[in-house]
Amino acid sequence: MPTTLTSAVTLDRVTYAWPDGTVALSDVSGAFGGGRTGLVGRNGSGKSTLLKLIAGTLVPASGSISTAGRVDLLPQQLTLDTGRRVADVLGIAPVLDAVRAIERGDVDERHFDTVGDDWDVEARATAALAEVGLPDKALDRRVGELSGGEAVLAALVGVRLRGAEIALLDEPTNNLDRDARARVHELVRTWRGTLIVVSHDVALLEELDDTAELYEHELSVFGGPYSAWKAWLDTEQAAAVQAETAARQLLRREKRDRQQVESAIAMRNAHGKKLAAKKAAPKIVLGAMKRSAEVTAGKLRVEANEKVEAARAAVDTADRRVRDDDTVHIDLPDPGVGTGRRIATIGDGERSWTIQGPERVALVGPNGAGKTTLLERLVASAGAVGIPGRALSVPNAGSAGGEGGETGSDAASALHSAHHDVTAEAHTDRIGYLSQRVDGLDEAASVLANVRAGAPGVGDAELRNRLARFLIRGDTVLRPVSALSGGERFRVALAQLLLADPAPHLVVLDEPTNNLDLDTVDQLVDAVSAYRGAVLVVSHDDAFLERIGPDLTLELRDGRMTEL
Known part of the structure; x- marks a missing residue:
């Protein structure tokens, strides 16, 4: 209203x-x-x-x-x-x-x-x-x-x-x-x-x-x-969909009625021709009957066509009320994470927590507490920073796992000086990392090339099909990343992470909702909900965390970690 x-x-x-x-x-x-x-x-x-x-x-x-x-x-x-x-x-x-x-x-x-x-x-x-x-x-x-x-x-x-x-x-x-x-x-x-x-x-x-x-x-x-507006919009859209359905049903009914009118006119014309052939009435009477039938047929056709056009206009009006916004639909591969499998261990030097199986773990705390450092240390400890096959620069570390760089454990040691109490150890080398800067993409390369780097064994046709589920379609897959909007960049980074082959056992997300509109946040929630591996997410967005339903929430503050 x-x-x-x-x-x-x-x-x-x-x-x-x-x-x-x-x-x-x-x-x-x-x-x-x-x-x-x-x-x-x-x-x-x-x-x-x-x-x-x-x-x-x-x-x-x-x-x-x-x-x-x-x-x-x-x-x-x-x-x-x-x-x-x-x-x-x-x-x-x-x-x-x-x-x-x-x-x-x-x-x-x-x-x-x-x-x-x-x-x-x-x-x-x-x-x-x-x-x-x-x-x-x-x-x-x-x-x-x-x-x-x-x-x-x-x-x-x-x-x-x-x-x-x-x-x-x-x-x-x-x-x-x-x-x-x-x-x-x-x-x-x-x-x-x-x-x-x-x-x-x-x-x-x-x-x-x-x-x-x-x-x-x-x-x-x-x-x-916002909540009142969203409830109103949902109700309005439900009514719009119902109105559209009713309008389409009316249009089909009016089209059937018009066809029946045409059939009746055709039968009447055939009957008139038979009477004329048999000379069942005087010629002047047959002519009057024909003219009357033509006038009646014309009126019936006009009325039927007007009803069809009115029904079609009602459909167009109803269509305009219904929003056809695309949403992400993702059917992700199963990364094979069993319930009892140990994925990673994080802690503060005194206590530690193990991420086990397909758990959702939220890490919260004030800015500067060392949350991002912990994530980077965890990813570096896996020996495969970022998407498998791609290297990611980590502060105070070399190109972990890359040619000429430090090993994952060396990179983790280099990070240790920033927040000495934070501990992180990966128990798998299949970790996908989406940094809060969304900077793991090759700016000059195309969308398709970026995603292909994480899934070298998947053909381009299949990658295109999978990207379409992230609303990345047509010629967009051939555009360089540098030419994309912020929302498109995020979807490409998310697709690169979640479509990696082999699929990551653990997805690590650092402030993933920064600069995202509410529709894109909805898409992210759907993607995380569909993922059958473990998830570790850092976020200040309480509404987002509540929606993904973490099994465990940890707070990092002043070098100490507490279970909430």
């Missing part, structure tokens, strides 16, 4: 195309209310582009955008100068420096002009930073001294302090650990003014008043959080 809030942002037939001619948005119209709205849609649907157009950093090719006040944008990719102070990121550095200069005795008039009435800027900014967990004196720290999560939180506090009437946040919780995500959620929960958030973080979307969707260049806004 549409929301009825007063519009803060109005779009009228907005179109935008990239310099190469690719249309990002076409004739998009709609409005965002004055509250807090979550904006969802598939990767590539134009969500980030739409935010940039609203913020004015991009200019539409046609159409217009009106806003009820100033607009501030927190982009998805923060390009913060590591040498800048946090005060600069917050946008308060000139006022802060002017206040401090006056306090030191500098009474230059320009300092007073800069400060205006904002004498408490330092206290307000310090309090706002403390609210998201940043320490005292953070205003004078350099961005390079902050963690990635702290930098995002500081930038978000800056948007809030600047107080624009309309704030736009693009994937604000990407790459944040649980603590930082919780702080973002709290900021959003208490936000004043208009807020539009692009996110695949379901928990964050639940904090918002409305849900907007950008789907096939159409913007619709629903009055309610």
Whole structure:
């Protein structure tokens, strides 16, 4: 159902195309209310582009955008100068420096002009930073001294302090650990003014008043959080499918009725010809009967054709309501992992846990705890880093298992210095690893060549069939990886991992939902659910972890591992 809030942002037939001619948005119209709205849609649907157009950093090719006040944008990719102070990121550095200069005795008039009435800027900014967990004196720290999560939180506090009437946040919780995500959620929960958030973080979307969707260049806004919108969409789609079925049944019935009309007309014509041949009535009477039959037949044909065309139009209308979005359908080979088979052992130096059989194990913990180090050490210890037959660079290690590089055990030893308490040992050499950077692909090679590298014994025709189940079809398989969209790259990396031959006994996933739209997350859940081997996944996405149903959840924090 549409929301009825007063519009803060109005779009009228907005179109935008990239310099190469690719249309990002076409004739998009709609409005965002004055509250807090979550904006969802598939990767590539134009969500980030739409935010940039609203913020004015991009200019539409046609159409217009009106806003009820100033607009501030927190982009998805923060390009913060590591040498800048946090005060600069917050946008308060000139006022802060002017206040401090006056306090030191500098009474230059320009300092007073800069400060205006904002004498408490330092206290307000310090309090706002403390609210998201940043320490005292953070205003004078350099961005390079902050963690990635702290930098995002500081930038978000800056948007809030600047107080624009309309704030736009693009994937604000990407790459944040649980603590930082919780702080973002709290900021959003208490936000004043208009807020539009692009996110695949379901928990964050639940904090918002409305849900907007950008789907096939159409913007619709629903009055309610994500779960309510999803329930409404599912119900609407079920009704649409039912309406489509009924419309097709009516069309078939009207076609049958038209055929019966034609048969009746043909029989009547045949009867008239017999009467004429037998001269059963005067010629003038037979002529009148023929003319009457022709008029009646014409009316019947028109009525029958009109009913068929009306039924066909109803089918077209019903078809347009039904979404025919493709989904990943995967029939994966059985990697032969028995219930009692030991796959890997991980621990913290004091305790250890064994991944056994086709278990799903989740590893959680704050950023910097050493989760990725543990994964890389585990993969390196197998002696086959990444997809079988492919080498993957590991920090502080050589090309493990590659020509001229260190052995897997040597690579694991080299990694040991980073987080000395973390232990990891593989009991199989068949491990598939998908890093959070999705950087295990050969950028210059084609999609088909990348997947073939992991399955050298499988023919190209069969690989094409398998790739089609990942929605990678036609000429796309011949395109170089460098030319793919983010969603396509992820599906290729996932296909390369899961279609490896022989199939990996253990699939290792590091923050797999980063930068994925909700539909692609659904596809990932389906793929992991269909896989019959062991899975070890690092993620801050609680909703994703809940859906894959881990048999064991471990938390790594301060060098110690705890079973949750």
